[in-house]
Amino acid sequence: MTITFNRPVVIPITELEQSAFCQTDGNLRTKSLEEEFAAGVRWQKVPIRYLKLSPQEIDEGIAAARQALGKQVVVLGHHYQRPDVIKYADFRGDSYKLSQMASRERDSKFIVFCGVHFMAETADILTASDQTVILPNMAAGCSMSDMAQTEDVEDAWEQLSSVLGGEDEIVPVTYMNSTAEIKALCGRNGGIVCTSSNGTQLMEWAFRRGKRILFVPDQHLGRNTALKLGVPLDEMAVWSPFKQLGGHSPDRLRRAKIILWEGHCSVHTRFSVKQIEDARQKYPDVNILVHPECTMEVVQEADYVGSTEYIARMVREAPAGSKWAIGTEINLVKRLAEENADKSVFCLDPIVCPCATMYRVHPAYLLWVLEGIMAGLVINRITVGQKVAEQARIALRRMLEVAG
Ligand code: SF4
Numbered sequence: 001m002t003i004t005f006n007r008p009v010v011i012p013i014t015e016l017e018q019s020a021f022c023q024t025d026g027n028l029r030t031k032s033l034e035e036e037f038a039a040g041v042r043w044q045k046v047p048i049r050y051l052k053l054s055p056q057e058i059d060e061g062i063a064a065a066r067q068a069l070g071k072q073v074v075v076l077g078h079h080y081q082r083p084d085v086i087k088y089a090d091f092r093g094d095s096y097k098l099s100q101m102a103s104r105e106r107d108s109k110f111i112v113f114c115g116v117h118f119m120a121e122t123a124d125i126l127t128a129s130d131q132t133v134i135l136p137n138m139a140a141g142c143s144m145s146d147m148a149q150t151e152d153v154e155d156a157w158e159q160l161s162s163v164l165g166g167e168d169e170i171v172p173v174t175y176m177n178s179t180a181e182i183k184a185l186c187g188r189n190g191g192i193v194c195t196s197s198n199g200t201q202l203m204e205w206a207f208r209r210g211k212r213i214l215f216v217p218d219q220h221l222g223r224n225t226a227l228k229l230g231v232p233l234d235e236m237a238v239w240s241p242f243k244q245l246g247g248h249s250p251d252r253l254r255r256a257k258i259i260l261w262e263g264h265c266s267v268h269t270r271f272s273v274k275q276i277e278d279a280r281q282k283y284p285d286v287n288i289l290v291h292p293e294c295t296m297e298v299v300q301e302a303d304y305v306g307s308t309e310y311i312a313r314m315v316r317e318a319p320a321g322s323k324w325a326i327g328t329e330i331n332l333v334k335r336l337a338e339e340n341a342d343k344s345v346f347c348l349d350p351i352v353c354p355c356a357t358m359y360r361v362h363p364a365y366l367l368w369v370l371e372g373i374m375a376g377l378v379i380n381r382i383t384v385g386q387k388v389a390e391q392a393r394i395a396l397r398r399m400l401e402v403a404g
Contacts, residue, residue, distance in 0.1 A: 030055050030084040033364040043360045044139045044380075050364040055084065058363045062088055065370035073373060074108035075366075076101060076123070078115035079308050080329040080358040085114050085366060094308035095119050095176045096195035096403075102126045102133075103400065110134060110373055113382075114361050116142045120382040121180045125389045125396060133382045134373075136365035141357050142177050144293075147263035148217030150181040152241040157185060160214060160259065163250045170259075171210035173202065175218050177265075180384045180392045182216060187394035196292050196307035198403035199225040205402050212256055214239070217263030224292045224299045226258045238262050267355045268293035271327040275348045276301045279325040288348070289314055290327030298327060308332060315340050329355050 030036075034051040037043070053061070066073070066088065076098050077089025086092060091101050098115065102123035105111060111133045113120040120135040127133060157172065164170050172191035174182050183193050190209060194202040203225050206213045215222035219238055226236060235257040239246030245253065246262075253259065271294050279286050289311055290302040299305050304314060308328060315324055320342040326333045330352040337345040372379035384392065 030082060030363060033362050036362060041360075042139075043362070044137045044365070046364065046368050050368050053364055053367070055363070058367050059084070061367045062363060062370060065367065065374060068374055069110075069370065072108060073110045073112060073370065074105055075112045075114060078119065078358065079312065079332045079335075080355050081114050081361060082331055082354065082359060082363075083335065084363045085361055086331070086335070088363075088366065089114060094195065094197060095122070096197040096307070097309055099123070099126060099176065099195075099396065100400065105131075110378075112136065112366065112369060114366065116140045116145075116357055117382070118142055118145050118177055118179065121384050122176065122183075122392075122396065124382050124384050125180060125183075125392050132378055134369050134378065135380050135382050136369050137360045137362070138380050139357075140360040143357060144218055144263050144265045145177045145179065148178055148182060148261055149241070150179050153178075153182050153216055153261070154185060156239055156241065156246060156261075157189070157214065159245055160253065163245065163253055164212070168210050170212050170214055171206040172214045172216070173206050174216045174395070175199075175221060178217055180388050183395050184388045184391035187391035187396075187398075191395055192398045192402070193392075193395045194399060194403075196221060197309055198399065199292065200228055201403055202399060203229060207257075213258045214261075215258055216261040218265060218293055219260040219262055220264055220269070220295055220299075221292050222258060222260040223296050224294075224305070227296065231257045236260055265293040267329050267353070268327065269295060270353065271295075271298050271348050273297050273301050275327075275350075276325070279348060283323050283325070283344075286323040286325050287318070288325050288327070290348070294327050302327065312336060315343065315345055318343055329358070331355075331358070 032054055074090050075088050077086045077092045079092060079094055099122050103126040106128060111123055111127060111131060113123050113133055113135055117135060117140060120133050124133040160170055172186045172189050174186050174193055176193055176195045186192060192202055199221055223236060237248050237252060237256040238260050240262050268291050271290060276288050288302040289304040290298055292299060292305050311328055315336045323344040325346060325348045327348040330347055331354055333347045369379045
């Protein structure tokens with residue numbers, strides 16, 4: 001029996017949830033699901049047994065399930081997952097690395113994706129038809145991805161096409177953090193998918209194919225990447241999905257080299273120039289290393305900028321004794337600090353908040369779906385419709401071809 005969902009259980013992040021698990025002492029210890037629910041959050045419902053289990057009981061249950069299921073299950077874990085989940089990942093990575101793994105993974109029948117909804121959708125698109133992709137908690141979405149609703153992007157594309165004309169006028173580029181339908185729009189209109197690992201390379205590719213780019217959904221990644229390629233700010237326009245023509249005149253859109261969707265990451269926009277100044281004042285020899293989803297001001301002030309994989313590599317390869325203030329998700333920063341004890345690694349923001357949607361993958365959900373497989377029950381299967389998958393695959397394969 002399969003419990004299939006085509007769509008995530010959309011539970012928007014409230015202000016309460018955004019700050020529910022923020023800490024000043026950096027202690028992100030997992031509690032029972034019932035205790036975490038007591039913070040006032042609403043996640044996907046699970047059978048009552050899983051609410052009550054202690055972290056140790058969950059741990060033992062997952063270990064036993066993994067042992068029993070063997071190679072028929074592979075667990076993929078995004079770097080931003082909490083320690084009590086990532087420790088079960090057979091492969092860890094950012095969305096780019098995990099999408100490459102999903103495209104190569106042919107041995108396992110079940111791919112349990114500990115990440116967020118758009119990542120599991122991508123895995124379903126890239127894996128074989130006899131493989132099943134499972135997302136442990138269907139409420140694990142991405143607030144940035146939710147800022148670009150498929151209908152709004154399709155509407156924007158129609159408006160832009162009618163104002164600007166044919167394919168060589170505008171090329172759609174979507175960040176991996178978007179729905180399968182938006183990836184499909186890119187696939188059928190000569191566009192491409194990018195990630196923060198390959199954004200520069202793929203934006204160059206898109207500029208070779210057309211006069212301008214529609215970049216969805218992260219305005220900061222789009223702006224930071226375009227600036228790197230020499231596009232001036234006055235040739236960028238931010239598209240508001242709530243206004244006709246995104247809030248611009250046709251003439252303004254014709255003068256733009258890049259049209260940036262008005263979306264952002266609630267985790268990476270927490271970092272500020274003030275935090276960088278404070279870190280430098282406290283540790284004059286500190287290296288500031290941030291993710292390109294941070295604002296332009298933060299990126300310009302930082303010493304190093306790059307994707308999650310780049311951040312991990314920089315810290316790993318840094319000399320012993322060096323200091324690193326990092327502007328990215330706290331679970332990754334804490335892990336890097338633990339794995340690089342000969343260096344001083346800390347979060348740029350003294351109040352540490354996990355990505356609230358990634359955090360929804362509590363280990364009890366992982367246990368629930370694994371025990372489901374053992375009982376012949378496929379819980380939370382992610383499936384992308386055939387036509388959408390075919391078109392999205394075009395844009396994803398372009399990315400894998402261009403960026404390797
Ligand atoms: S860190 Fe930001 S972009 Fe990544 S999943 Fe969380 S909200 Fe989305």
